[in-house]
Amino acid sequence: DVKVTQSSRYLVKRTGEKVFLECVQDMDHENMFWYRQDPGLGLRLIYFSYDVKMKEKGDIPEGYSVSREKKERFSLILESASTNQTSMYLCASSHRDNYNSPLHFGNGTRLTVT
Amino acid sequence: GESVGLHLPTLSVQEGDNSIINCAYSNSASDYFIWYKQESGKGPQFIIDIRSNMDKRQGQRVTVLLNKTVKHLSLQIAATQPGDSAVYFCAPGGGYNKLIFGAGTRLAVHP
Numbered sequence: 001d002v003k004v005t006q007s008s009r010y011l012v013k014r015t016g017e018k019v020f021l022e023c024v025q026d027m028d029h030e031n032m033f034w035y036r037q038d039p040g041l042g043l044r045l046i047y048f049s050y051d052v053k054m055k056e057k058g059d060i061p062e063g064y065s066v067s068r069e070k071k072e073r074f075s076l077i078l079e080s081a082s083t084n085q086t087s088m089y090l091c092a093s094s095h096r097d098n099y100n101s102p103l104h105f106g107n108g109t110r111l112t113v114t
Numbered sequence: 115g116e117s118v119g120l121h122l123p124t125l126s127v128q129e130g131d132n133s134i135i136n137c138a139y140s141n142s143a144s145d146y147f148i149w150y151k152q153e154s155g156k157g158p159q160f161i162i163d164i165r166s167n168m169d170k171r172q173g174q175r176v177t178v179l180l181n182k183t184v185k186h187l188s189l190q191i192a193a194t195q196p197g198d199s200a201v202y203f204c205a206p207g208g209g210y211n212k213l214i215f216g217a218g219t220r221l222a223v224h225p
Binding site: 004035040041042043044090092102103104105106107108 | 148156160203
């Protein structure tokens with residue numbers, strides 16, 4: 001089975017801190033994604049990557065950046081955390097397909113910014 | 115822009131009954147659709163997918179129906195069990211490996 005592992009289940013950070021959320025997948029997937037999930041809003045795409053050192057903005061990239069130095073690892077960076085970034089963050093990966101393929105999700109990191 | 119709507123935010127069913135979760139989408143160009151199940155404290159889990167050249171696909175106890183004419187899909191769960199209690203998301207493909215998620219429908223199964 002595909003395993004997507006997010007390094008932390010819960011994080012509490014202070015406003016203005018730089019925050020790193022780490023995600024590792026073990027199935028040699030080319031594609032990796034970061035979403036945030038908020039009540040009533042569903043999953044919203046922050047950034048995604050189709051290959052090492054490649055990144056694309058999703059629907060809500062403001063306040064975030066990403067890093068993909070190795071195929072299996074995709075990091076989400078909050079340059080200066082703010083309270084409106086308190087959320088559940090979900091990492092996902094998928095195999096490169098001609099068009100679409102299922103995403104496999106980690107169990108999420110619940111980030112609280114105080 | 116793309117929008118995904120779910121007709122019922124919460125669905126309550128009796129254990130053993132069949133459940134039907136509906137989903138409407140707006141982008142007529144979507145040609146790939148996935149249903150996910152998310153249990154409390156976990157990430158979304160893939161249930162079943164369907165491509166637009168099909169109108170029905172069956173899995174274990176689940177069936178997805180796709181009506182492209184009215185841009186509607188549904189997830190049917192047979193003999194619903196307590197373990198089926200979760201939030202269910204439909205996700206139409208929004209382009210190369212991009213999925214658009216709705217807010218989700220909560221399924222509550224009562225004994």
